[in-house]
Amino acid sequence: MQNKILGRVYVLGEDIDTDQIIPAAHLVYSLEDPDERKKYGEYALSGVPAALAGLPNGNMPFIEKGKSHSEFSIIIAAKNFGCGSSREHAPAALEIAGVKAVITPSYARIFYRNAVDGGFLIPAESEKSLVDYFKTGDQAELDFINKNVTNTRTGESFSVKELGQVSQIIEAGGIFEYARISGMLQENTHA
Amino acid sequence: MGMTLAEKILARAAGLETVKPGDIIEPKVDLAMSHENAALVINQFMEVYKGTGLPENVWDPDKIAIIFDHRVPAESAKTANNQKKVREFLKEQGIEKFHEIRGDEGGICHQILPENGYVRPGTVVVGTDSHTTSHGALGAFAFGIGATEMAAVWALGKVLNIEVPGTIKVVVTGEFSPLVQAKDLILHLIGKISAQGANFKALEFHGPTIDNMLTSGRLTLANMAVEAGATAGMIPSDAETLKYLRETAHVTDEVELMVPDDDAIYEQVVEINVDNLSPQIACPNMVDNVKPIDDVLGTKVHQIVIGSCTNGRLDDLAAAAEILRGKKVSRETRMLIFPASGRIYREALELGYISDFMAAGALVMNPGCGCCLGIHQGALGSNEVALSTTNRNFKGRMGNAEAEVYLCSPPVAAASALTGYITDPRNGGN
Numbered sequence: 107m108q109n110k111i112l113g114r115v116y117v118l119g120e121d122i123d124t125d126q127i128i129p130a131a132h133l134v135y136s137l138e139d140p141d142e143r144k145k146y147g148e149y150a151l152s153g154v155p156a157a158l159a160g161l162p163n164g165n166m167p168f169i170e171k172g173k174s175h176s177e178f179s180i181i182i183a184a185k186n187f188g189c190g191s192s193r194e195h196a197p198a199a200l201e202i203a204g205v206k207a208v209i210t211p212s213y214a215r216i217f218y219r220n221a222v223d224g225g226f227l228i229p230a231e232s233e234k235s236l237v238d239y240f241k242t243g244d245q246a247e248l249d250f251i252n253k254n255v256t257n258t259r260t261g262e263s264f265s266v267k268e269l270g271q272v273s274q275i276i277e278a279g280g281i282f283e284y285a286r287i288s289g290m291l292q293e294n295t296h297a
Numbered sequence: 298m299g300m301t302l303a304e305k306i307l308a309r310a311a312g313l314e315t316v317k318p319g320d321i322i323e324p325k326v327d328l329a330m331s332h333e334n335a336a337l338v339i340n341q342f343m344e345v346y347k348g349t350g351l352p353e354n355v356w357d358p359d360k361i362a363i364i365f366d367h368r369v370p371a372e373s374a375k376t377a378n379n380q381k382k383v384r385e386f387l388k389e390q391g392i393e394k395f396h397e398i399r400g401d402e403g404g405i406c407h408q409i410l411p412e413n414g415y416v417r418p419g420t421v422v423v424g425t426d427s428h429t430t431s432h433g434a435l436g437a438f439a440f441g442i443g444a445t446e447m448a449a450v451w452a453l454g455k456v457l458n459i460e461v462p463g464t465i466k467v468v469v470t471g472e473f474s475p476l477v478q479a480k481d482l483i484l485h486l487i488g489k490i491s492a493q494g495a496n497f498k499a500l501e502f503h504g505p506t507i508d509n510m511l512t513s514g515r516l517t518l519a520n521m522a523v524e525a526g527a528t529a530g531m532i533p534s535d536a537e538t539l540k541y542l543r544e545t546a547h548v549t550d551e552v553e554l555m556v557p558d559d560d561a562i563y564e565q566v567v568e569i570n571v572d573n574l575s576p577q578i579a580c581p582n583m584v585d586n587v588k589p590i591d592d593v594l595g596t597k598v599h600q601i602v603i604g605s606c607t608n609g610r611l612d613d614l615a616a617a618a619e620i621l622r623g624k625k626v627s628r629e630t631r632m633l634i635f636p637a638s639g640r641i642y643r644e645a646l647e648l649g650y651i652s653d654f655m656a657a658g659a660l661v662m663n664p665g666c667g668c669c670l671g672i673h674q675g676a677l678g679s680n681e682v683a684l685s686t687t688n689r690n691f692k693g694r695m696g697n698a699e700a701e702v703y704l705c706s707p708p709v710a711a712a713s714a715l716t717g718y719i720t721d722p723r724n725g726g727n
């Protein structure tokens with residue numbers, strides 16, 4: 107795991123649900139097929155209402171039409187990011203679009219665990235909502251050693267919480283690697 | 298020190314004397330459920346074994362249940378191919394708890410599991426569906442996980458590196474007014490504590506109102522616990538649980554009931570009295586945007602839906618049939634009814650409800666998730682409004698980001714079908 111993530115920020119409001127992250131109509135694409143997989147990037151965050159897409163002004167598409175990779179690699183959102191369904195396609199779509207980390211004061215648990223277990227992205231928790239301190243397009247530096255995130259435009263830094271128990275899975279690169287490293291895939295699997 | 302129900306179940310499943318909130322454990326799984334997204338779990342399962350040289354066998358085929366419900370019957374060749382792939386895998390692995398797209402055994406996973414006796418008090422249930430919380434209605438610790446985490450469960454039989462949640466105790470007292478019920482209670486609770494009020498926590502329901510509630514209503518409560526962010530929503534098992542398991546699920550083997558310790562420590566206690574609770578409506582576009590029905594009476598509705606894992610059970614259909622019998626669905630709206638399982642469909646048929654619905658102008662659909670998640674049937678037109686007994690009203694949920702969804706109980710849905718606008722069932726639908 108990297109110690110720092112530097113990237114352009116995309117700012118969203120509260121309660122960004124999994125239907126906004128990847129609308130159910132798009133769940134038909136294969137995650138294995140290299141071409142179909144790109145569709146998840148193309149439609150990532152396509153369910154966010156235009157007026158709330160890219161705060162503070164809105165109407166800033168996360169992804170340019172026809173592309174599958176976003177110029178934004180850090181999402182800063184208000185509370186309860188990822189509420190809703192258990193679809194793993196939600197963190198997967200964000201990863202495919204190029205997102206490395208989300209920073210929000212709170213997550214819905216299933217999204218949080220999916221992000222970690224699949225090694226899709228790092229779900230960082232800020233102490234408070236940072237939505238008023240970043241504008242879409244700002245550059246942010248997320249620093250896991252000093253446990254903070256800095257807005258390079260304003261120079262202001264804000265604390266983020268320790269990753270805690272899930273850091274072992276993140277360090278390993280996902281739940282399977284975690285299981286392998288812990289020796290479970292040898293011991294427990296019935297040969 | 299006493300333990301809550303969640304703590305007791307998790308301690309036992311993890312082979313520990315006691316656990317407390319925040320402990321990291323790896324509990325054994327008693328039942329692992331997936332629907333069509335088993336196709337994705339299979340891909341990930343194969344990934345688990347890459348480079349290990351180990352045989353790709355699930356840990357225990359008897360503890361895996363697969364139910365097709367999200368896209369039944371298949372709406373596209375892609376879905377049909379996914380379903381085909383799952384069938385082949387189940388055969389190879391000897392997984393027999395499989396519920397096909399059939400009238401005798403099929404239905405929505407969260408109905409199929411309880412009505413077939415697959416869920417027992419005190420057990421750990423995981424499912425690749427967020428509404429897996431439903432099974433807490435029978436006193437299980439049941440929660441939703443993603444496909445990758447499920448692949449690890451299929452391989453190892455346990456959930457890796459999870460936290461013991463703190464528990465919020467919800468104490469419910471009072472008697473519901475006629476035509477007010479479990480759905481109104483859970484909507485009221487979600488409105489009160491918010492959509493993230495129970496994030497990473499377990500909800501444990503207590504009080505005389507819960508003691509007197511049938512398992513069908515308890516399933517509605519536990520089902521929507523996740524809409525308050527809860528990891529699990531649980532009702533301690535009791536005589537009613539046992540009655541349900543024996544009489545409805547036809548379980549004949551021994552059933553162990555499990556209740557929390559008297560001196561369990563709760564992080565928070567929420568008290569609700571339902572004596573004066575009116576029908577509650579979750580307004581667009583969040584489940585916690587809950588208002589008493591008086592605030593939204595008269596809202597024009599284009600599509601009315603009764604069904605889903607939340608409210609597609611026999612007593613839900615009975616309540617609707619009572620209101621619709623001999624009357625007509627307004628021509629200003631349309632009504633779709635999805636019984637939650639083939640068994641419920643057949644029971645409703647025998648009791649005459651299906652005929653009541655069709656004669657009233659409602660369309661009875663096949664058991665399944667239907668239009669709840671907007672991918673299969675019953676999509677909304679732009680600027681249309683749906684009133685539905687389902688569990689989510691996110692923007693775009695019913696297949697159109699320019700439409701809106703209101704959530705309600707079956708009596709409200711049925712009364713509103715007669716008028717074409719949101720109507721209080723206590724006024725006889727007039």
